[in-house]
Amino acid sequence: MPDNEVLKVIKEQGFKAFFDYASIGIIMVNSRLEILLANQFAGKIFGYESSELLGERIDILIPGRFHTAHESHREKYLINPQNRPMGLGEDLFGKRKDGSEFPVEISLGPYKLNGDVYIISFISDITVRKSNEDSIVKLNEELERKVLARTEDLDDAIKKLQRQVKETEAARVELTKSLDKEKELNTLKSRFVSMASHEFRTPLSTITSSAYLLQKYVTTEDQPKREKHLERIFTSVNTLNDILEDFLSVGKIEEGKTAVKYLELNIVDILQGLINQISPILKKNQNIVYVHHGPELINTDPALLKHIVINLISNAIKFSNENSTIEIKSINTDESWFLHIQDQGIGISETDQRNLYERFFRGNNASHIQGTGLGLHIVAKYVQLMKGEIVCHSMVDKGSEFVVSFPNKIVH
Structure with a gap:
């Protein structure tokens, strides 16, 4: 159409x-x-x-x-x-x-x-409608940008608050540690004063009384008596020196001033020499039996090892009776070497073994025996510095055995 x-x-x-x-x-x-x-x-x-x-x-x-x-x-x-x-x-x-x-x-x-x-x-x-739609889109985009900016600001504020909370918590923890440390130091000071007054009293009294008596012995016939009291003075001075050495050792350990210096040494020679050195303090009819198994060369710090061995052997002597035997055994393997020191002394209760390596700790059955309570604490710290371990096996009235082990492969 x-x-x-x-x-x-x-x-x-x-x-x-x-x-x-x-x-x-x-x-x-x-x-x-x-x-x-x-x-x-x-x-x-x-x-x-x-x-x-x-x-x-x-x-x-x-x-x-x-x-x-x-x-x-x-x-x-x-x-x-x-x-x-x-x-x-x-x-x-x-x-x-x-x-x-x-x-x-x-x-x-x-x-x-x-x-x-x-x-x-x-x-x-639809020009007007499109313009309105574009305005709405732009408004939404601007709103999204503002929301995003506010969200970022809020995130920053939250992170800042979290940092402040962490810093506050860290400060609180640090303050708590400082307060705990101060309490611990006050406790240690009290223990030190108590221990020092007790441990210093006996040797100082001995020195004072012996010095007084020396003034009385003036004749030739009194020479044996003078020598006896001079020996007592020397022994008391050595005791005081040992106590002070323990204090100095603890101080160096806590300040991080104790360094480990490894040398290759003969373990048999070291232990035999230390046994000979400590033998004069053996009680009546006490004796030390020492055996070794394995290669004799080890890597160790001779100064720290000496302190460990002397302390453990002197404890075995101190806490054992006359007519007893102290057994020492060293074993050297490819991976580790071990030191066993066993006595027939008064032993240590299970309860006391939990605190054995704490500063100034004395067992309930050892309060009547002279000691600072620092020896095993120092031993444990030295063993730790040398990457070793120390274990105690003991029963009351049955004796004690301390086993110390060290790695043969030195980790610096």
Whole structure:
């Protein structure tokens, strides 16, 4: 049907008023995309008089970059014409008479007459809506940026607070440690005063009384008595010296001034020499039995080892009765070497063994025997410095055995 007849039919069917007064742009094209009808609102949207559009191809209202795609969409639409919005999921743009572009929203509807298909387009200028949407998007983006910035600020504040909490907790822990250390020092001072007054009293009294008696022995016949009291003075002085040496050793250990210096030495020679050195303090009919198993060369610190051995043997002598035997055994293997010192003395209770290496600790059954309570503490510290271990096996009235082990492979 000719286009003019189509327009006549449309007008006769009463569509003219709808076209003229609709508040949406309406354009009808034929299958060749030629504009047959455009209402006043459509002309206003695109900057034309509606009459200017008649007979023109719809392409004049479409930006040039979309012409090819629009032609393809037209062909597909004519194959299956139906009512639907145009450009689903895509932004659509129209072109005004002055060449400017603007966003549009278009719905398509087919109109069939005598076998021919005509396309009616309903067009809305959505510039304002798009502007509002863009403003909302920008507002949301700005809001997201502000929220993100606030979140980052909050994260920073939380991290700062966490650091402050950690620092406060660390300061509290450090203060608690300092207070505990101060309490410990006060306790140690009290123990030291108590121990010193007790341990110093006996040798000082001996020195005083012997010195007084020496003044009385002036004749040749009194020489044996003078020698006896001189020996007592020398012994008491040595006792005081040993006590002071223990104090100095503890001080050096706690200040980290005790260094380990390894040398390759003969363990049999070392132990035999130390046994000979300490033999003069053996009680009546006490004896020491020493055996060795394995290679004789070891790596050790001779000064620290001497202190360990002398202390353990002197304890074995001190806490054992007359007519007893002290057994010493050294064993050298590929990985480690061991020192066993066993006595037949008063023994140590299980309760006391838990605190055996604490400073100033004295066993309940040893309070009547002279000692500072520092010896085993120093021994344990020296063993630790030499990467070794010390173990005590003991029963009350059955004697004690101390086993010290050291690695043969030195770890510096």
